[in-house]
Amino acid sequence: MKITGVELRRIAMPLVSPFRTSFGTETARDVLLVRVVTPESEGWGECVAMSEPLYSPEYADGAADVLRRFLIPALPEHVDARLVGAALEHVKGHQMAKAALEAAVLDASLRASGESFGRFLGAERDRVPCGVSVGIMDSIPRLLDTVEGYLAEGYVRIKLKIEPGRDLAPVRAVRERFGDDVLLQVDANAAYTLADAPRLARLDEFGLLLIEQPLADDDLVQHAALARRLATPICLDESITSAAQAAAAITLGSCSIINIKPGRVGGYLESRRIHDLCRAHGVAVWCGGMLETGIGRAANVALAALPGFTLPGDTSASGRYFATDVTEPFELSDGHLEVPRGPGLGVEPLPEVLAEVTTATEWIPR
Numbered sequence: 001m002k003i004t005g006v007e008l009r010r011i012a013m014p015l016v017s018p019f020r021t022s023f024g025t026e027t028a029r030d031v032l033l034v035r036v037v038t039p040e041s042e043g044w045g046e047c048v049a050m051s052e053p054l055y056s057p058e059y060a061d062g063a064a065d066v067l068r069r070f071l072i073p074a075l076p077e078h079v080d081a082r083l084v085g086a087a088l089e090h091v092k093g094h095q096m097a098k099a100a101l102e103a104a105v106l107d108a109s110l111r112a113s114g115e116s117f118g119r120f121l122g123a124e125r126d127r128v129p130c131g132v133s134v135g136i137m138d139s140i141p142r143l144l145d146t147v148e149g150y151l152a153e154g155y156v157r158i159k160l161k162i163e164p165g166r167d168l169a170p171v172r173a174v175r176e177r178f179g180d181d182v183l184l185q186v187d188a189n190a191a192y193t194l195a196d197a198p199r200l201a202r203l204d205e206f207g208l209l210l211i212e213q214p215l216a217d218d219d220l221v222q223h224a225a226l227a228r229r230l231a232t233p234i235c236l237d238e239s240i241t242s243a244a245q246a247a248a249a250i251t252l253g254s255c256s257i258i259n260i261k262p263g264r265v266g267g268y269l270e271s272r273r274i275h276d277l278c279r280a281h282g283v284a285v286w287c288g289g290m291l292e293t294g295i296g297r298a299a300n301v302a303l304a305a306l307p308g309f310t311l312p313g314d315t316s317a318s319g320r321y322f323a324t325d326v327t328e329p330f331e332l333s334d335g336h337l338e339v340p341r342g343p344g345l346g347v348e349p350l351p352e353v354l355a356e357v358t359t360a361t362e363w364i365p366r
């Protein structure tokens with residue numbers, strides 16, 4: 001497939017409500033979109049880097065820079081979507097930028113051949129069960145109202161964001177109000193240290209599905225030590241940046257569950273490799289979320305339909321984050337989202353919405 005050029009497009013998407021995590025509060029999503037143009041088709045990829053490097057070292061301006069200066073120029077004139085990863089391998093890091101470019105090339109290629117993302121990746125389901133990630137709240141009554149609303153919408157699993165001092169009480173309150181049958185998990189976004197092990201062990205009594213990324217990104221050894229002290233399974237997010245890191249974490253016993261985010265690991269093909277590795281080792285995986293628009297969401301839902309994704313993901317409906325999505329909105333039905341069936345991502349940006357939210361575009365000819 002020959003690439004004519006690549007468009008980098010920035011869009012600003014207001015969030016329906018502020019989203020607070022242990023690393024900060026977001027009120028809008030600043031997204032970098034990648035559009036690959038070929039003579040036969042075009043394809044879209046969504047870069048999940050935040051505007052600031054708070055979740056991971058990447059940030060949107062940095063991703064745009066590395067795409068423009070190093071990644072887009074490194075694509076061969078005739079590119080096979082399966083070989084994009086290899087063509088970009090000499091550039092270290094920048095997984096989110098690489099993932100967005102690979103996704104856009106894949107989408108263009110699949111739209112040209114008429115195959116869906118799900119079919120290409122090996123999806124075995126036509127819909128996926130969905131969880132929702134609930135931000136840190138100033139008050140427990142507000143948290144309980146929010147959780148009640150999501151349960152009423154049909155979400156099949158609740159994830160509470162936690163930080164030191166805002167952990168035991170919110171979990172206890174949700175359990176007391178909604179009972180032991182609700183699938184419940186927590187995400188610390190690396191906010192604790194091993195010295196907090198006694199406090200984290202007090203979460204054991206609440207029967208959580210998992211605790212996500214309690215310790216720092218680079219603390220695989222300490223996560224293994226923590227795992228030996230907790231009954232609650234440890235799930236890694238930020239620490240898993242590649243299939244090699246996933247293999248190391250499994251070997252060390254750092255986690256028994258992995259959150260796969262295609263942006264964080266460098267793409268959907270690396271995501272599938274992690275899925276295959278985890279499946280072979282009996283490690284459950286689920287699909288994380290980075291407040292994607294419908295473009296990234298479509299691909300995530302396709303990935304989450306692979307057979308090893310045995311836990312509900314953060315693949316929430318569009319309305320969880322945005323009043324107006326850039327694609328037709330993904331809507332929950334009986335707690336599930338349907339896997340798109342059309343060619344490529346199976347969804348398109350709506351031109352009027354896209355125009356309204358666009359803050360900048362840049363055309364990079366090949």
Ligand code: NPQ
Nearest residue numbers: 021026050055133288289290291314
């Ligand atoms: C996580 N996502 O699993 C992330 C973190 C996260 C759904 O909890 C703007 C862009 C704000 C990306 C806030 C969920 C974000 C963001 C949190 C990602 O750790």
Ligand code: MG
Nearest residue numbers: 187212213237
């Ligand atoms: Mg997380």
